[in-house]
Amino acid sequence: MAEVPSTVAIRNAKIVTVSGPVIAKGTVIVRGGLIEAVGENVPVPADAWVVDGEGMTVYPGLIDGLSTVGIAGAAPAAAAAGGGRGGRGVAATPATPAAPAAPAAPAERSMGPEDRPQTTSWLLAADEIQAGDRRVETVRGAGITTAVTFPTRGIFGGQGSIIDLVSGEKAAEMILVPAAGQYIAFGRGGGFGGGGGGGGFPISLMGIIAYVRQVYLDADHYRLVKEAYAKDPRGMQRPEYDRALEGVLASKRILLPANRLAEIDRMLRFGAELKQPMILYGARDAYLPEAADLLKKANATVLLSLKWPTPPARLPDEEDTDTLRVLEERDKAPTAPAVLQKAGVKYALYSDGLDAPRDFQRAVKKAIDNGLSREDALRALTLSPAEIYGVADRVGSIEKGKIANLVLTKGDIFDDRTTVVMVFVDGKKYTPAETAAPGGRGAAADDPGPGGNR
Amino acid sequence: MKKTLLAALVALGPLCAETIIIQNATVMTVGSKGTFKGSVVVKDGKIAEVGEKVMVPQGATVIDAGGQYLIPGIIDCHSHIAGDGGINEGSVSVSSMVNIRDIINPDDIAIYRALAGGVTTANILHGSANAIGGQTLPLKMRWGKSAQEMIFAGATPGIKFALGENPKRSGNPQGGRGGTTVPVARYPATRMGVEDVIREAFNDAKVYKAEWDAYDAQVARGEHPLAPRVDLKLQALKEVLENKRYVHVHCYRADEILMMIRVADDVGFKVRTFQHVLEGYKVAKEIAAHGAGASTFSDWWAYKIEAIDAIPFNATLMMRKGIVVSLNSDDAELMRHLNSEAGKAMKYGGSTETEALAMVTLNPAKQLGIDKTVGSIEVGKDADLVLYDSFPLSDFAKVQKVLIDGTVYFDRDKELVAQAAKDAEKKRLIDKEKASQPRTQPVRRPNQ
Numbered sequence: 001m002a003e004v005p006s007t008v009a010i011r012n013a014k015i016v017t018v019s020g021p022v023i024a025k026g027t028v029i030v031r032g033g034l035i036e037a038v039g040e041n042v043p044v045p046a047d048a049w050v051v052d053g054e055g056m057t058v059y060p061g062l063i064d065g066l067s068t069v070g071i072a073g074a075a076p077a078a079a080a081a082g083g084g085r086g087g088r089g090v091a092a093t094p095a096t097p098a099a100p101a102a103p104a105a106p107a108e109r110s111m112g113p114e115d116r117p118q119t120t121s122w123l124l125a126a127d128e129i130q131a132g133d134r135r136v137e138t139v140r141g142a143g144i145t146t147a148v149t150f151p152t153r154g155i156f157g158g159q160g161s162i163i164d165l166v167s168g169e170k171a172a173e174m175i176l177v178p179a180a181g182q183y184i185a186f187g188r189g190g191g192f193g194g195g196g197g198g199g200g201f202p203i204s205l206m207g208i209i210a211y212v213r214q215v216y217l218d219a220d221h222y223r224l225v226k227e228a229y230a231k232d233p234r235g236m237q238r239p240e241y242d243r244a245l246e247g248v249l250a251s252k253r254i255l256l257p258a259n260r261l262a263e264i265d266r267m268l269r270f271g272a273e274l275k276q277p278m279i280l281y282g283a284r285d286a287y288l289p290e291a292a293d294l295l296k297k298a299n300a301t302v303l304l305s306l307k308w309p310t311p312p313a314r315l316p317d318e319e320d321t322d323t324l325r326v327l328e329e330r331d332k333a334p335t336a337p338a339v340l341q342k343a344g345v346k347y348a349l350y351s352d353g354l355d356a357p358r359d360f361q362r363a364v365k366k367a368i369d370n371g372l373s374r375e376d377a378l379r380a381l382t383l384s385p386a387e388i389y390g391v392a393d394r395v396g397s398i399e400k401g402k403i404a405n406l407v408l409t410k411g412d413i414f415d416d417r418t419t420v421v422m423v424f425v426d427g428k429k430y431t432p433a434e435t436a437a438p439g440g441r442g443a444a445a446d447d448p449g450p451g452g453n454r
Numbered sequence: 455m456k457k458t459l460l461a462a463l464v465a466l467g468p469l470c471a472e473t474i475i476i477q478n479a480t481v482m483t484v485g486s487k488g489t490f491k492g493s494v495v496v497k498d499g500k501i502a503e504v505g506e507k508v509m510v511p512q513g514a515t516v517i518d519a520g521g522q523y524l525i526p527g528i529i530d531c532h533s534h535i536a537g538d539g540g541i542n543e544g545s546v547s548v549s550s551m552v553n554i555r556d557i558i559n560p561d562d563i564a565i566y567r568a569l570a571g572g573v574t575t576a577n578i579l580h581g582s583a584n585a586i587g588g589q590t591l592p593l594k595m596r597w598g599k600s601a602q603e604m605i606f607a608g609a610t611p612g613i614k615f616a617l618g619e620n621p622k623r624s625g626n627p628q629g630g631r632g633g634t635t636v637p638v639a640r641y642p643a644t645r646m647g648v649e650d651v652i653r654e655a656f657n658d659a660k661v662y663k664a665e666w667d668a669y670d671a672q673v674a675r676g677e678h679p680l681a682p683r684v685d686l687k688l689q690a691l692k693e694v695l696e697n698k699r700y701v702h703v704h705c706y707r708a709d710e711i712l713m714m715i716r717v718a719d720d721v722g723f724k725v726r727t728f729q730h731v732l733e734g735y736k737v738a739k740e741i742a743a744h745g746a747g748a749s750t751f752s753d754w755w756a757y758k759i760e761a762i763d764a765i766p767f768n769a770t771l772m773m774r775k776g777i778v779v780s781l782n783s784d785d786a787e788l789m790r791h792l793n794s795e796a797g798k799a800m801k802y803g804g805s806t807e808t809e810a811l812a813m814v815t816l817n818p819a820k821q822l823g824i825d826k827t828v829g830s831i832e833v834g835k836d837a838d839l840v841l842y843d844s845f846p847l848s849d850f851a852k853v854q855k856v857l858i859d860g861t862v863y864f865d866r867d868k869e870l871v872a873q874a875a876k877d878a879e880k881k882r883l884i885d886k887e888k889a890s891q892p893r894t895q896p897v898r899r900p901n902q
Contacts, residue, residue, distance in 0.1 A: 210556070
C-alpha cells in the first residue's frame with residue numbers, strides 16, 4: 001500500500017524523461033506530490049527519503065487513454081474489440097442506479113430518437129468512481145498511474161474522467177480532469193438492461209448511427225433555441241430541458257469506435273459531420289497503408305487497442321475456416337503502431353481491458369517486436385495520450401513542476417522479464433504486489449522498504 | 455480554354471480506364487442497335503463506339519471475344535448485400551431515419567460473387583419489417599473500392615416501404631425483434647394498421663414540410679428566423695413529397711397493391727416500383743396507370759401465405775400491360791445468376807430474348823432512374839459490360855469478364871490463377887499462426 005513520505009529523492013537512476021533526453025544517471029526529487037527537480041546533478045534535500053536507483057530506470061507513469069478502471073461493475077474491456085460490437089458485457093451488470101435496471105418494462109421501449117434510448121450522456125465518470133476498486137491496484141502493477149476512465153453503458157455512455165490511480169479514501173482525490181469527452185459505442189441495442197433498450201429503437205447499426213446523428217442535430221438546435229431564449233425570453237416559449245443534449249453539449253470531444261478499414265472510413269466521415277473534435281478508438285486495421293493514409297489525411301486522433309486479435313478457440317479437430325483477410329489481420333495487426341508512427345498519425349495506445357500487468361506488457365512488447373521503437377512505444381503510453389487529452393502540462397513526462405507519477409523498474413519497462421519495483425502516483429509510493437514477470441518473482445523481494453536508504 | 459477542357463476530361467475518366475476494344479462478340483445491346491456480331495470500343499470509362507465494323511483505336515487493348523456474348527451489366531433492383539450491422543431497423547413501424555448509405559460494407563464477399571455473376575449495379579434496400587423502412591441507394595459493384603466509391607453517383611436515392619405480413623409482424627404477434635425476451639407489442643398488427651401508419655407518417659411529414667417551406671420562404675425574403683428542428687425521419691418523407699426520393703414498395707397481394715396506389719394518390723406521391731409484387735398480374739392495368747414499375751421473381755413463391763397465388767408468367771404478363779418490369783434477386787445467391795432468371799421469362803409467357811434480357815438490365819435501370827447512363831450498350835453510356843462464354847440467358851453460360859466504367863473488375867481466367875496463390879498465402883498464415891502460439895484448446899462439453 002501507499003507510503004507517504006512527503007519528499008523523495010530517487011538517485012543514481014537512469015531517467016527516461018520522454019519530453020527530453022535520457023539521463024544516464026541522475027536524480028528525481030519529488031515533493032508534495034509534484035516533481036520538484038530532475039537532472040544529473042541535483043542535490044538531495046536533507047529531509048528526503050532516498051531511493052537508491054542504482055541499476056534501475058525511472059519512467060513517467062503510464063497513461064491508459066481508454067479504460068473503465070475505478071468504475072465498479074464495468075466490464076474490464078473498453079468495448080472496442082470485435083467489429084460493430086460495443087459495450088456488450090456491460091449490460092449484464094448495471095453498475096449504477098442511474099439507468100433503468102433490467103428487465104425493461106414495455107413502457108420503456110424506445111419508439112425513436114426522441115426517447116433518447118441507451119443514453120446517459122450527462123454522466124461523469126468522476127461521479128461514479130469508487131475509491132476501493134481493486135482493479136486500480138492491479139493495473140498500477142504494470143506501471144499505469146493515470147487512466148482516462150469511461151462509463152460505457154449504452155450508446156452515449158457519458159463523459160470520461162482522467163484519474164490518477166491512487167488508493168485513497170475518497171474518489172475525489174483521484175480526479176485529474178472530471179470531463180474528458182463523450183464515449184459512444186455501437187453496441188447492438190435491443191437487449192434487456194442496455195440502458196432502457198427493451199427491444200426498442202435502435203436495433204441495427206444504421207439505427208444507432210441515425211440516432212447519434214439526430215442527437216447531434218438536436219443538440220445544435222437546442223443550443224440555438226436556448227441562446228435565443230436567453231437573449232430575449234419575452235414572447236418565446238421556453239425550450240424544454242433535455243439532459244441528454246446537455247450532456248452532449250458539455251462534452252468537448254467524442255470517442256467513436258472504428259476497427260475495420262471500412263469503419264475507420266465511415267467514422268472519419270461521420271465524425272466530421274458531427275462537428276466535434278473526435279478520437280477514433282479500436283483502430284485494429286490501422287496496419288493497412290490505406291487506413292493510415294486516411295487517418296493522416298483527416299488529421300485524425302487515434303486510440304489504438306493493445307488487444308491484438310487472436311484466433312478463436314477451436315476444438316482440436318476443428319479446421320481453420322477464417323478468411324484470408326482475417327488471417328492477414330491477425331498477422332499484421334500488431335504492426336499498426338509502427339505504421340501509424342511512420343505515417344505521422346497522432347495516436348496513443350490503450351489497454352482495452354488487458355488488466356493483468358503481464359498481458360499488458362506482452363501486448364506492448366508485441367508492438368515493439370513488430371517494428372515500433374521502444375521510445376515510440378513509451379511515448380504512445382505517456383506524453384501522447386496526455387497531449388490527446390490536453391493534460392501534457394501536468395502528466396506524461398518527467399519534468400519539473402509536473403505531477404509526480406513515476407515508475408521504477410529493473411530492466412526495460414516493456415521487457416518480458418522486467419520488474420516494476422515501485423510506482424509513484426501523486427508522489428505516493430506503491431509497491432506492486434505482483435510483478436509482470438512471467439512466472440514472476442514477487443516484487444516485494446526487491447522492495448527496499450520504507451526508509452530503506454541503501 | 456483547351457487546357458481546362460483537357461483537365462476536365464482527365465478528371466472525368468476513372469483512373470485505371472484505358473481504351474479497350476472487344477471484338478468478334480455477339481453484342482446484345484438491349485438498345486437501338488439490337489443484337490449483332492461486331493465490336494464495342496471503350497474509352498475513358500464510356501462506350502465510345504458500337505458496330506459491326508469498327509477500326510481498332512491506336513493503343514487500344516484488344517479483347518478477342520470470338521464465339522462469346524457481350525451484354526450490358528446486370529442490374530439488380532432488390533438486394534440486401536454489402537451492409538454492416540443489419541439491414542432491418544425493425545424496432546419501429548417507421549424507420550425512415552436510417553440510411554443504408556451509412557453502413558455500406560465494401561468488404562462483403564457477396565459483392566464480388568455478384569460481380570462474378572455479371573451484376574454491375576445493385577439497389578441496396580432496407581428490410582421489410584416496417585411499413586415505412588429506411589433510406590436506400592444503388593451501388594456499383596466496384597469490388598476493392600471504398601464504400602463511398604461504390605455509390606452510384608447521381609442516382610436518385612430511394613426509400614423502402616413494406617405491406618402485409620412483414621410489417622404487421624405476422625408469426626411474431628408480440629412484434630418484438632432483436633433478441634428481447636420481453637414481449638412488446640408493436641403497432642400495426644393488421645393490414646389496416648399498415649395503411650394507417652403510412653397515412654399518419656405522411657400527415658406528419660406534410661406538417662414538417664410546411665414548417666420548413668415557411669422557413670425557406672422567410673430566408674429567401676432576407677429574414678433571419680430560427681430554423682426548425684431537423685427530423686431525419688420526416689426529412690426522408692419530405693423528400694418523397696418533393697419527388698427527390700423514390701419509393702420502393704415491398705408487396706405481394708393485389709388488394710394491398712391497390713391500397714398503396716390509393717394512398718399514394720391521396721397523399722400526392724408516386725410509387726416508383728412495386729417489389730416482389732407476385733399478384734401484380736391481377737392488377738397490372740392499375741399499376742401501369744399509376745406509372746409504377748414492377749420488380750418481381752421469376753418463379754420463387756409459396757414461402758408464406760401471402761406469397762401463394764403466384765405464377766411464373768407474372769413478369770411477362772405485367773410487361774404486356776405496359777409496366778416496366780424487372781427481375782430481382784433479394785438474395786445473395788440468386789443474385790449470381792440473374793441471367794438465367796431472365797431466361798425463364800422466355801419460357802413462361804414468351805418474352806423475346808431482348809425483352810427477357812431487358813428485365814435484368816435496361817428495365818431495372820429505368821426503375822432506378824439511371825437508364826441515361828447504364829442498362830444498355832449505347833454510345834456515351836458507362837462501359838458496364840459482361841462477357842459470357844455462351845448464350846447468356848442459358849444456365850450453362852459462364853461469365854468471363856465484367857467491366858464497370860471501362861475497368862475490368864472480374865476476369866475469370868485471372869481469378870482461377872489467383873486462387874492458387876491465395877490458397878498458398880492462406881496456408882502460410884495458418885501454419886505461421888500454429889507455430890507461433892499453441893492454441894488454448896476448449897474443453898468439449900456434452901450437449902445440453
